[in-house]
Amino acid sequence: MTRGFPTLFRKEVMRFWKVSFQTVAAPVLSALLFLVIFSHALASRVEAYPGVGYTQFLVPGLAMMAMLQNAFANSSSSLIQSKVTGNVVFMLLAPLTPGDLFAAYLLASVVRAAVVGAGVILAVALLVPLPLPNPLWLAAFAFTGTGILGALGIVAGIWAEKFDQLAAFQNFVIMPLTFLAGVFYSVDSLPPFWQAASHANPFFYAVDGFRYAFFGRSDVSPWASLAIASAAFCALSWLTLRLLRAGYKLRH
Amino acid sequence: MATAAVEVRDATKRFGTLRALDGVSLTVEQGEFFALLGPNGAGKTTLISALGGLVRPDSGELRVLGRDVAKEYGAARRLLGIVPQEVVFDPFFSVRETLELQSGYFGLRDNRAWIDELLERLALGSKADANMRSLSGGMKRRVMVAQALVHRPPVIVLDEPTAGVDVELRQTLWQFIRSLNASGHTIILTTHYLEEAQNLCTRIAMMKAGRIVALDSTERLLAAFSERVLRVKLDGCGLPASLAAGSSVDATGWHRIPVDGAAQVEGALARLREAGARVAHLEVAEPELEEVFVRIMARNEPPAKAAA
Numbered sequence: 016m017t018r019g020f021p022t023l024f025r026k027e028v029m030r031f032w033k034v035s036f037q038t039v040a041a042p043v044l045s046a047l048l049f050l051v052i053f054s055h056a057l058a059s060r061v062e063a064y065p066g067v068g069y070t071q072f073l074v075p076g077l078a079m080m081a082m083l084q085n086a087f088a089n090s091s092s093s094l095i096q097s098k099v100t101g102n103v104v105f106m107l108l109a110p111l112t113p114g115d116l117f118a119a120y121l122l123a124s125v126v127r128a129a130v131v132g133a134g135v136i137l138a139v140a141l142l143v144p145l146p147l148p149n150p151l152w153l154a155a156f157a158f159t160g161t162g163i164l165g166a167l168g169i170v171a172g173i174w175a176e177k178f179d180q181l182a183a184f185q186n187f188v189i190m191p192l193t194f195l196a197g198v199f200y201s202v203d204s205l206p207p208f209w210q211a212a213s214h215a216n217p218f219f220y221a222v223d224g225f226r227y228a229f230f231g232r233s234d235v236s237p238w239a240s241l242a243i244a245s246a247a248f249c250a251l252s253w254l255t256l257r258l259l260r261a262g263y264k265l266r267h
Numbered sequence: 268m269a270t271a272a273v274e275v276r277d278a279t280k281r282f283g284t285l286r287a288l289d290g291v292s293l294t295v296e297q298g299e300f301f302a303l304l305g306p307n308g309a310g311k312t313t314l315i316s317a318l319g320g321l322v323r324p325d326s327g328e329l330r331v332l333g334r335d336v337a338k339e340y341g342a343a344r345r346l347l348g349i350v351p352q353e354v355v356f357d358p359f360f361s362v363r364e365t366l367e368l369q370s371g372y373f374g375l376r377d378n379r380a381w382i383d384e385l386l387e388r389l390a391l392g393s394k395a396d397a398n399m400r401s402l403s404g405g406m407k408r409r410v411m412v413a414q415a416l417v418h419r420p421p422v423i424v425l426d427e428p429t430a431g432v433d434v435e436l437r438q439t440l441w442q443f444i445r446s447l448n449a450s451g452h453t454i455i456l457t458t459h460y461l462e463e464a465q466n467l468c469t470r471i472a473m474m475k476a477g478r479i480v481a482l483d484s485t486e487r488l489l490a491a492f493s494e495r496v497l498r499v500k501l502d503g504c505g506l507p508a509s510l511a512a513g514s515s516v517d518a519t520g521w522h523r524i525p526v527d528g529a530a531q532v533e534g535a536l537a538r539l540r541e542a543g544a545r546v547a548h549l550e551v552a553e554p555e556l557e558e559v560f561v562r563i564m565a566r567n568e569p570p571a572k573a574a575a
Contacts, residue, residue: 017341022371030359101355105414108319108349109372110341267282267322 020115023106027123031089038085038127043134046081050074050139053199063201064232070143075226076198078135079160082128083193083218086161087168087185089124094172095181098265107266113259117169117252124165125158132157145229152228152237159244160221164189166251173264196222202234217247270333272297272422272453273318278327280313280477287313288324289477295455295470297332297421300448302464302485303457304560305474311457312352314474315426319349331422345373348420352427352457354407356399362386362410363395366417373418385413388443405436412440416447423447424455429463441467465489465556473563480567485556492562493554497524497535500548507542510535526551 031038054070063072097103106116139145167189175181196218202210213219214235224240227233233240259265273295280288287310295301303311316322318329320340329336334343357365363382370378386392389409394402399410412428425444429437445467448454458464464471464485471488473481481488499522506514506522514524526532532551539546 018374018376019372022368025371026368029364033359097357100357101351101353102357104319104321104351104355105369106372107321108344108347108415109369110344110374111372112341262323266320267316 016114016118017110017112019109019111020119023111023115023119024122027089027093027119028126030093031123031127035130038089039130039134042081042085042131043138046077046135047138049077050143054143064230067230067232071145072201072226072230073199074136074139074143074145075148075229076196076222078132078139079156079222079225080193080196080198081135082132082157082161083164083196083221084189085131086124086128086164087171087189089127090120090165090168091172091175091181091185092168093120093123094169095175095178098172098176099178103265113256116259117166117256120169120172121162121165121252121255124168125161128161128164129157148228149231150228152224155241156221156224156228156237156244159241159248160218160225162248163217163221163244163251166248166255169255170251170258173258176264192216192218195219197234198222217244220244220247269297271295271330272299272332273455274328274330274333275314275318276328278314278317278324278329280310280317280322280324286477288317288327291327291474291477291479293472293479293482295453297453298448298451299470300445300454300468301456302468302471303455303474304461304464304471305457306564308476309474310477311474312426313477315349315424315455315457318424319347320344345418346420347422347424348415348418349424350412350415350426350428352430354404354411356402356407356410358398358400361396361398362391362402365399365410366413369414369417375418378417381419382413382417385416389413390439405432408432409436409440412443421451422453422455426457427459428456429458429460437463461556461560471556473560475564475567478567481559481563488559489554489556492559493556494525495527495554496552497526497532498522498548498550498552499524499539499546501539502545502547504542504544507538507544509538509542521548523552 050070050073053073057069063069097106136145171181171184175184195213196216197213202213202219205213220235220240220243223233223235224237224244227237271294273293275291275293278288278291279286291310291314303314305311313322317324318331318336320336323337331343332346334346336343360368366382366385367378370382386395389412391406391409391413394406399407402410408428416423428440444454456464456468468485470484472479500520501522506516510524514522516522524535526535
């Protein structure tokens with residue numbers, strides 16, 4: 016890592032913070048709307064875990080879903096914008112290493128996700144009584160989950176040449192995987208096929224583990240979830256670094 | 268001998284079947300004001316991009332002040348400032364933020380004094396806190412020059428810096444670049460305004476279809492491929508036979524008579540008088556790089572072979 020890394024990281028954070036109404040306030044609002052609608056429709060019918068009401072159950076999942084989506088949006092949209100407008104050349108002309116680029120984009124994604132997640136949980140805490148989460152599990156799953164999506168955002172941002180390609184990636188990969196990650200229900204309640212499908216979705220482990228941090232209960236052991244999420248994070252980080260080193264679609 | 272500012276050895280680069288660089292070798296010495304000329308698609312921008320690491324050549328070696336641009340890219344990029352051809356900017360930031368961020372990418376923490384100087388020298392002081400989006404095209408280009416210079420690179424490459432830029436800015440820009448050259452910076456320039464290259468640059472390389480087709484001092488290129496000519500327009504008569512050798516006439520009736528110096532101008536005029544020709548208009552044209560360019564490009568027709 017070079018001395019250029021802190022600046023690139025700061026720039027990536029400034030970039031979303033300057034438009035925080037759109038990058039932070041908007042996702043917090045949509046998570047709250049989901050909460051209001053689903054809890055109103057389903058609260059009387061479902062009790063996810065013994066002693067945990069549906070509305071409570073919903074909060075960590077919704078927060079994590081917003082975090083995952085925003086982690087992806089941050090790195091991918093920043094890269095595609097720089098590429099399409101062409102200003103990426105000034106970053107590429109600087110002596111930044113592939114490691115600098117990776118770490119800066121990834122960590123900025125994690126920071127945006129953390130701000131969005133904190134926003135959702137703090138806003139909800141005013142309406143729904145929530146237990147105090149275990150900070151270690153909370154941090155571990157917040158980091159690995161949003162790290163996976165931050166890295167995936169870098170890959171998608173490098174790969175996409177046009178905004179609509181990125182939108183396709185977001186709509187057909189990220190949205191289904193985050194929506195079907197057990198955010199709205201406990202996957203134990205699903206038929207066996209969908210249970211198996213959910214277990215093949217790496218985002219499920221991030222959601223399930225994040226929920227464990229709040230309730231001490233989850234569909235899968237948190238250690239297994241952490242191991243799987245970490246493995247996915249490491250694999251994607253390795254892939255991302257390889258692409259950056261090869262200059263794939265950045266250096267021709 | 269001092270290390271060359273830029274050394275390119277046998278660089279090749281293909282994009283599909285297009286040979287963008289077809290065995291380019293080139294040395295630019297420290298302190299030179301060097302022009303890289305050629306028609307669109309000749310490979311100038313590819314060569315510049317390869318120096319900056321934006322393009323990775325298929326083979327060959329490129330060095331900036333002795334540093335290999337691939338193996339020692341960190342060191343090479345610190346020594347090199349490139350002003351890209353396309354106007355690009357980040358709409359999220361102000362002019363000052365843009366320059367501070369660029370400094371930071373090079374690991375420079377406190378660069379305020381130099382940034383202030385750049386803003387002043389490029390007449391951007393009043394726009395320092397304006398968002399990049401609000402600037403005119405010419406101003407954005409000036410910010411790009413400042414961005415390329417923010418780390419005080421000893422070797423500066425300007426890729427068509429004056430394309431579509433008004434006269435005033437062109438003059439401010441050249442004044443500034445000249446002063447940088449005078450203080451020891453090496454300048455490499457591409458431009459389609461050949462009179463700029465002729466006035467500014469001491470040495471010139473011309474590229475065509477990925478190859479260097481001419482490389483010499485501006486003076487020698489002008490002497491070899493261009494000449495001083497007497498241009499005359501005559502009133503109702505042709506050029507006397509005694510002046511016909513080597514002369515030509517264009518569609519508007521101007522005759523071009525090659526002349527070496529003042530004595531020959533005198534002689535040619537005497538012969539016109541002797542022949543009773545009435546001169547309607549007259550001028551002496553100095554050798555022009557444009558003519559050199561046209562001749563060299565025509566001489567190298569047609570190397571358009573497909574990649575095997």
